Amino acid sequence: MNLSGYRKKSPWILHYNAGSCNGCDIEILACLGPKYDIERFGMINTGNPKQSDILLVTGPVTKRSRERLVEIYAQMPEPKVVIACGACASTGGVFRGMYNCEGGVDQYIPVDVYVCGCGTRPEQIIDGVVQGLAILEQKTKELEASVKLNNEAIEENHQVNRRHIAASIK
Amino acid sequence: MTNMYISIILIIAAPLIGGLLYGFERIVKARMQRRIGPPLLQPFYDFFKLADKRKMVVHSAHAFLGIMHFISLWFALAVLLLGGDLILVIFLHLLSSALLILSAYSTRSVFSHLGANRSAISILAYEPVLIIIAVSIFMLTGSFEAGAAFSSNQPLLYKMPLAFVALLLVLPIKLKKSPFDVAEAHQEVTGGVELEFSGIFYEAVYTAKWLDYVFCYTLIFLFAGSNLLLGFALSIFTFIYLNALDNSTARVNYKQMLRFSLGVSFSLAFINLLINSLS
Ligand code: SF4
Numbered sequence: 001m002n003l004s005g006y007r008k009k010s011p012w013i014l015h016y017n018a019g020s021c022n023g024c025d026i027e028i029l030a031c032l033g034p035k036y037d038i039e040r041f042g043m044i045n046t047g048n049p050k051q052s053d054i055l056l057v058t059g060p061v062t063k064r065s066r067e068r069l070v071e072i073y074a075q076m077p078e079p080k081v082v083i084a085c086g087a088c089a090s091t092g093g094v095f096r097g098m099y100n101c102e103g104g105v106d107q108y109i110p111v112d113v114y115v116c117g118c119g120t121r122p123e124q125i126i127d128g129v130v131q132g133l134a135i136l137e138q139k140t141k142e143l144e145a146s147v148k149l150n151n152e153a154i155e156e157n158h159q160v161n162r163r164h165i166a167a168s169i170k
Numbered sequence: 171m172t173n174m175y176i177s178i179i180l181i182i183a184a185p186l187i188g189g190l191l192y193g194f195e196r197i198v199k200a201r202m203q204r205r206i207g208p209p210l211l212q213p214f215y216d217f218f219k220l221a222d223k224r225k226m227v228v229h230s231a232h233a234f235l236g237i238m239h240f241i242s243l244w245f246a247l248a249v250l251l252l253g254g255d256l257i258l259v260i261f262l263h264l265l266s267s268a269l270l271i272l273s274a275y276s277t278r279s280v281f282s283h284l285g286a287n288r289s290a291i292s293i294l295a296y297e298p299v300l301i302i303i304a305v306s307i308f309m310l311t312g313s314f315e316a317g318a319a320f321s322s323n324q325p326l327l328y329k330m331p332l333a334f335v336a337l338l339l340v341l342p343i344k345l346k347k348s349p350f351d352v353a354e355a356h357q358e359v360t361g362g363v364e365l366e367f368s369g370i371f372y373e374a375v376y377t378a379k380w381l382d383y384v385f386c387y388t389l390i391f392l393f394a395g396s397n398l399l400l401g402f403a404l405s406i407f408t409f410i411y412l413n414a415l416d417n418s419t420a421r422v423n424y425k426q427m428l429r430f431s432l433g434v435s436f437s438l439a440f441i442n443l444l445i446n447s448l449s
Contacts, residue, residue, distance in 0.1 A: 042216070
């Protein structure tokens, strides 16, 4: 049975603030309010990485939050989509080049959709999430399969050669 | 005999009914907040989506306890719908909650432990009231069987209105609705006991929530006796009451919840029991 069609009908969102100024977070919360009401698409703000499909990240990644960001990403079960919300999350924005942050979520985790704007508008966020859903639907099971390295190391001329072990990974 | 068939159909369809109820409730809740709300079948979409997600099992006992929670809850509901012993129903329900709490304790997550603590406290808050209500039913009908309450000609509501009020006051604790939702508290402990479940194993906990709805509304039906119309009226009233309460109140902490439940709801049920046993 093909269930991937249901992914776009019930995307559960996890929102993580990786050091944003709170501007983008408020816009995300505005999406949940009566005016935009993204729950009509079945989206819930779960706050629990183990049950969510979409990771909405706001803010430049600060040196304090980067470990947590990667950990949260790792805790989300596949299929998952990462959306960088706002100029900060996409490139570093106004915080780019500062000593405490490194600019852009994509330095640490793979990002699928970038949403621009300093203070992204709720319409843009919804648009970004809808694009993310199209990507989510296409993600296949193969992505989540763990890779087995079958090749053994070869001993040539009294030297252990491991160069070809990882060659099977595409 | 037809009653029996109806109960069996109800038992088999309970997750479906519960899912529809949950979907409808989400719409009603959204409308109360002037939102449009998700489609009616949203819980089932969630269900299918979760089935397709990767399972991240913390350890096998954890997942197993989650599934046993669902099964024992379904069993409790079956005993209730077949008109079995009320005390047995209450203890089966307690067992199912205890399994979920045990599963939450078995992980190393702090939030999971917090949620388990809080769930245990909420059991402490509602379970005595339920037992007192069962005893009052025993005083009136002369048996602990739910079937006796379902088939009594005069609705129990007229004889034990205070117990019904007490039930209304503890239902939000049981269904984890707003003033008393410390056990779930999404903003504080992000779901508490269900935190560590994922994929198809979360589904068991998620569907158990639907079964809980059916369980609670069946408890409401106990009060209507054989009068089905009254039963539906009471359920609709309870539905609106629960959602209005959920939307209009803020969360209280667990001490306040315990104090309120044991102070007010328990005394109400107890006074009702006294009156019943005296008259
Ligand atoms: S993009 Fe602008 S509004 Fe958003 S977090 Fe960065 S500075 Fe704040």
